[in-house]
Amino acid sequence: MRRGLSTVVGAVFFVVAISSVAAYVSISMNSLDDLAQSIIVNDAQSIDRLKEDIEITTVTLTDTNKFNMTVFNKGPISTKLTRLWVTDQSSNPITHQKEDLSVLINPGEQKQNIATNLSITANPTDSYTLKVVTERGNTASFVLYTDISTQIDLIVPAQVLPKAKIYVIEIITNNSTTLSTIANITGIMKNDATLTPTETPTPTYKLGLNNNELAIFSWTFVAPSSDGLIKFNASYVGAPSGAYVEKIVDVSSVENAQSATSSEWSEKARRVGILISGLPNPVEGDPGGGSGHGKYGIGIINPLDRPVEVYALALSSPLGEIFKNTNPVGEEPIYGWSTLDLDLGEFSVLLWESSNDCNPTPCTGTPRLVPGESIVEWKVELPNDEGDSILEAPIFVESLTSEGKLLAIYTLTSDEKYPTMNIFYTDDISDPLNNWTYKHDDIPSGQRTQYNVTVQNSSDNRDLTAEVALTIFIPKDFSNIQADDGQTGWDDVVIVKNPDNSHFIKVDTTATSFAKSTYKNFSFNATAPVVTEKSLYVFATTTFYPKWSIASQDSGPEIASAISEAGVIVVPPGPPPPPPPPPPDITHGPFTFDADNDADESAWTFVSDFGTNGLLPSGSTRSWSHDTNETPSTGVGPQSGQGGNPDGYVYTEASSPAALSDTFHMTFDTTLNASTETWQIEFYTNQRGNDNHVVAQVQINENGGGWVNVGSSFGGEGGEVATGGNDVWTKRTVDLSNSGANTDSSTQVRILLTFPSSVTNVWHNDYGIDTVTITGVTI
Amino acid sequence: MKLFRITTKRGLGTVVTAMILLTAVAMMGIFVVDWSRTNLAVHQEKLESTFASNLNKLNERVIFEYIWFDANTSPPNNIVNITMNNVGTVGLNVTKVELVDPTLGTILATNSLTNGGMIPSSTLSLNVTYTWTTNTAYDVIATTNRDSLFKTQVVSP
Numbered sequence: 001m002r003r004g005l006s007t008v009v010g011a012v013f014f015v016v017a018i019s020s021v022a023a024y025v026s027i028s029m030n031s032l033d034d035l036a037q038s039i040i041v042n043d044a045q046s047i048d049r050l051k052e053d054i055e056i057t058t059v060t061l062t063d064t065n066k067f068n069m070t071v072f073n074k075g076p077i078s079t080k081l082t083r084l085w086v087t088d089q090s091s092n093p094i095t096h097q098k099e100d101l102s103v104l105i106n107p108g109e110q111k112q113n114i115a116t117n118l119s120i121t122a123n124p125t126d127s128y129t130l131k132v133v134t135e136r137g138n139t140a141s142f143v144l145y146t147d148i149s150t151q152i153d154l155i156v157p158a159q160v161l162p163k164a165k166i167y168v169i170e171i172i173t174n175n176s177t178t179l180s181t182i183a184n185i186t187g188i189m190k191n192d193a194t195l196t197p198t199e200t201p202t203p204t205y206k207l208g209l210n211n212n213e214l215a216i217f218s219w220t221f222v223a224p225s226s227d228g229l230i231k232f233n234a235s236y237v238g239a240p241s242g243a244y245v246e247k248i249v250d251v252s253s254v255e256n257a258q259s260a261t262s263s264e265w266s267e268k269a270r271r272v273g274i275l276i277s278g279l280p281n282p283v284e285g286d287p288g289g290g291s292g293h294g295k296y297g298i299g300i301i302n303p304l305d306r307p308v309e310v311y312a313l314a315l316s317s318p319l320g321e322i323f324k325n326t327n328p329v330g331e332e333p334i335y336g337w338s339t340l341d342l343d344l345g346e347f348s349v350l351l352w353e354s355s356n357d358c359n360p361t362p363c364t365g366t367p368r369l370v371p372g373e374s375i376v377e378w379k380v381e382l383p384n385d386e387g388d389s390i391l392e393a394p395i396f397v398e399s400l401t402s403e404g405k406l407l408a409i410y411t412l413t414s415d416e417k418y419p420t421m422n423i424f425y426t427d428d429i430s431d432p433l434n435n436w437t438y439k440h441d442d443i444p445s446g447q448r449t450q451y452n453v454t455v456q457n458s459s460d461n462r463d464l465t466a467e468v469a470l471t472i473f474i475p476k477d478f479s480n481i482q483a484d485d486g487q488t489g490w491d492d493v494v495i496v497k498n499p500d501n502s503h504f505i506k507v508d509t510t511a512t513s514f515a516k517s518t519y520k521n522f523s524f525n526a527t528a529p530v531v532t533e534k535s536l537y538v539f540a541t542t543t544f545y546p547k548w549s550i551a552s553q554d555s556g557p558e559i560a561s562a563i564s565e566a567g568v569i570v571v572p573p574g575p576p577p578p579p580p581p582p583p584p585d586i587t588h589g590p591f592t593f594d595a596d597n598d599a600d601e602s603a604w605t606f607v608s609d610f611g612t613n614g615l616l617p618s619g620s621t622r623s624w625s626h627d628t629n630e631t632p633s634t635g636v637g638p639q640s641g642q643g644g645n646p647d648g649y650v651y652t653e654a655s656s657p658a659a660l661s662d663t664f665h666m667t668f669d670t671t672l673n674a675s676t677e678t679w680q681i682e683f684y685t686n687q688r689g690n691d692n693h694v695v696a697q698v699q700i701n702e703n704g705g706g707w708v709n710v711g712s713s714f715g716g717e718g719g720e721v722a723t724g725g726n727d728v729w730t731k732r733t734v735d736l737s738n739s740g741a742n743t744d745s746s747t748q749v750r751i752l753l754t755f756p757s758s759v760t761n762v763w764h765n766d767y768g769i770d771t772v773t774i775t776g777v778t779i
Numbered sequence: 780m781k782l783f784r785i786t787t788k789r790g791l792g793t794v795v796t797a798m799i800l801l802t803a804v805a806m807m808g809i810f811v812v813d814w815s816r817t818n819l820a821v822h823q824e825k826l827e828s829t830f831a832s833n834l835n836k837l838n839e840r841v842i843f844e845y846i847w848f849d850a851n852t853s854p855p856n857n858i859v860n861i862t863m864n865n866v867g868t869v870g871l872n873v874t875k876v877e878l879v880d881p882t883l884g885t886i887l888a889t890n891s892l893t894n895g896g897m898i899p900s901s902t903l904s905l906n907v908t909y910t911w912t913t914n915t916a917y918d919v920i921a922t923t924n925r926d927s928l929f930k931t932q933v934v935s936p
Contacts, residue, residue: 093851
């Protein structure tokens with residue numbers, strides 16, 4: 001009884017103590033668990049924070065001067081923009097504004113029009129720094145500049161006639177190396193002749209100019225009635241001081257003012273560039289219809305010693321919709337062309353893209369390669385009926401290459417509807433329209449060469465009603481320039497040598513009219529420079545028709561013209577011809593047999609152990625036969641020799657009465673000295689036919705000791721080529737010393753062919769041998 | 780009879796002794812158990828407090844969302860405006876913000892706050908008065924009442 005009571009009391013104490021400790025431990029464990037969970041959650045949040053990756057890609061201003069921001073979520077998790085900070089860097093003092101955002105962006109999503117509904121507004125002439133903050137605390141910034149690094153290009157004609165229209169184009173490029181946008185850019189064009197534009201500048205402004213983007217503005221002025229120089233000054237609203245370009249236009253009453261070529265290729269080419277060839281001016285010779293086509297040629301000239309990859313090439317014009325909905329023909333390359341209507345007013349584009357060149361299909365996007373020191377052409381013909389009355393416009397020729405973006409600008413200077421002129425070169429003066437080009441490959445160094453220029457009126461409903469002139473500028477390294485004798489239809493050939501030794505050819509057509517859909521060729525000769533390495537030159541060639549005026553024009557005569565920048569590749573003299581091969585050493589070989597001449601065949605003895613000996617004509621059954629094309633047996637045996645078609649070869653004619661287990665051998669009559677040389681035999685075999693199981697074996701006979709096998713046998717396992725397939729010649733090589741006994745000074749060699757012992761179609765066993773070479777090597 | 784008397788005396792002494800011992804042991808047991816429970820409760824409370832404090836400290840996170848140097852002050856260049864954002868999951872109280880020379884580690888200016896409470900996702904803007912020099916790096920350090928430190932470095936314009 002007493003013992004039991006103490007046990008109970010002790011047990012109670014024990015339970016109380018254990019429960020207390022357990023409670024403590026439990027609470028401690030819970031706390032530790034909470035801590036661990038919290039650390040895990042915290043780590044996860046930290047990882048998410050690190051994963052978050054956003055970028056403000058563009059910022060522009062809306063018509064109401066609100067910021068219009070595009071943010072790209074580059075990270076793998078969604079993000080929420082919670083705040084926008086805007087700092088006006090141009091104000092004094094600098095002002096800071098912030099506004100809350102609530103913009104969710106999914107991974108990979110680009111959200112646009114952010115901040116357009118906020119109360120923050122911008123001054124278009126100020127520069128701003130924008131910074132967005134995400135819910136996780138990450139930030140992204142963007143700078144919106146008004147005065148950053150820009151490139152201004154100004155395009156004006158070098159010369160114009162009095163009262164003529166002057167088309168002036170300003171190109172502004174955002175070439176900043178930092179992510180930035182120029183807000184609402186507006187071009188400014190001033191001149192020192194108080195000329196005012198005849199039309200509202202086009203366009204009036206551009207919303208937001210991002211990195212590497214262009215803004216193009218054009219103005220039209222009318223030149224004064226008197227001669228003089230006009231200085232144009234191009235800039236833009238908000239440009240930093242000094243950011244402007246000036247160019248001078250010469251207003252001159254010289255009638256042929258516009259004929260002077262503006263080609264830059266007056267010397268040996270030293271950089272990758274665009275060659276313009278055949279662009280007509282104007283482009284509308286057949287208004288309202290007609291089938292005439294103008295030739296548009298673009299070349300990429302590559303004087304470097306490394307290849308240039310061309311990814312895209314485009315002809316575009318901001319006016320006249322010249323390339324809109326056109327239907328090109330005669331494209332070279334055939335695939336990859338398209339026309340684009342960018343919905344930018346009259347802006348139209350004719351485009352070639354390597355990614356669109358689907359020949360062969362599927363489209364691989366493989367760029368077109370311009371090998372080092374070469375010229376590659378793109379050619380296309382467009383109808384002369386683009387149908388818009390505005391024909392005075394620049395044509396931008398652009399190309400995206402592995403050497404960078406190339407740009408050339410060709411300006412149409414004639415408006416109204418008019419015959420369309422083309423100019424190009426040809427190597428076939430009897431059919432130049434189908435053989436037009438603007439490159440001359442492989443002109444030998446120092447050699448006198450004839451060049452042929454073709455002038456074409458590609459309109460099919462309008463004649464030229466006066467003389468046509470042609471000018472050719474030849475770089476200074478060429479000499480001895482002369483017009484080709486005896487050609488008719490050209491007058492007044494003038495060849496002028498310039499102070500820098502370049503030459504200028506000017507010639508007029510004899511006839512006072514140039515009928516529609518006709519052409520005239522003009523040929524001249526020039527001696528190419530002596531070069532030690534491949535050298536590329538350009539003949540800048542222009543044709544023009546200067547004597548046209550129409551009553552509706554108050555700006556004086558217009559000039560129709562065309563330009564062709566023809567590339568000329570002069571190559572140095574080739575290496576001296578290799579010395580003739582040494583005569584064969586008959587004691588060492590090689591001894592050859594190609595079954596193409598009697599001498600070969602007479603050096604061998606052909607034996608058919610069960611048929612007729614000798615080398616017989618094709619079709620001689622159960623014997624060695626000679627042939628140069630397919631054997632008489634259908635679908636079996638060689639189709640031609642190993643060297644091509646036709647080409648001689650020998651074979652076993654297996655037609656009946658040839659039988660199973662027949663043997664044939666061809667023995668080289670000359671004995672070989674194997675005591676001082678080791679010998680090797682090479683030959684080609686042809687085994688075509690399902691039941692062609694012939695076994696070929698090389699054998700030697702040392703001093704009459706009997707024929708022994710050397711090396712492995714060939715064939716036997718069945719036709720290498722099935723019946724009716726294209727035959728295949730297989731090279732076999734056997735080292736005659738493989739037998740280990742080939743050491744005698746009088747050794748003979750032969751090829752033994754053995755027919756199979758059991759096949760259904762014995763006639764399949766037409767087995768061919770060709771091009772046997774026996775070579776000795778001194779021991 | 781004689782035998783009965785002797786037996787009765789011996790049993791009473793044993794019972795009394797047993798009772799005394801039992802009572803003493805019970806008293807000591809109750810004391811020890813009570814002491815240990817009290818002790819455990821105190822430790823438990825301390826443990827919970829410590830864990831809670833550390834958990835909250837662990838979840839504190841402040842970013843410096845925007846810092847700009849105000850040049851148009853009198854005297855000039857005398858204010859640094861700092862905006863902080865509580866991107867953590869718990870409320871916190873910023874007690875001071877210091878401007879520190881990152882090279883020497885000396886405290887250049889301090890703004891001690893009495894109303895620096897920030898609920899999650901809220902911002903707090905404040906000025907630190909200091910005559911800053913242009914194109915110079917400064918460390919900005921914010922301290923919370925849980926002794927968390929948040930630091931960034933900025934370069935004056």
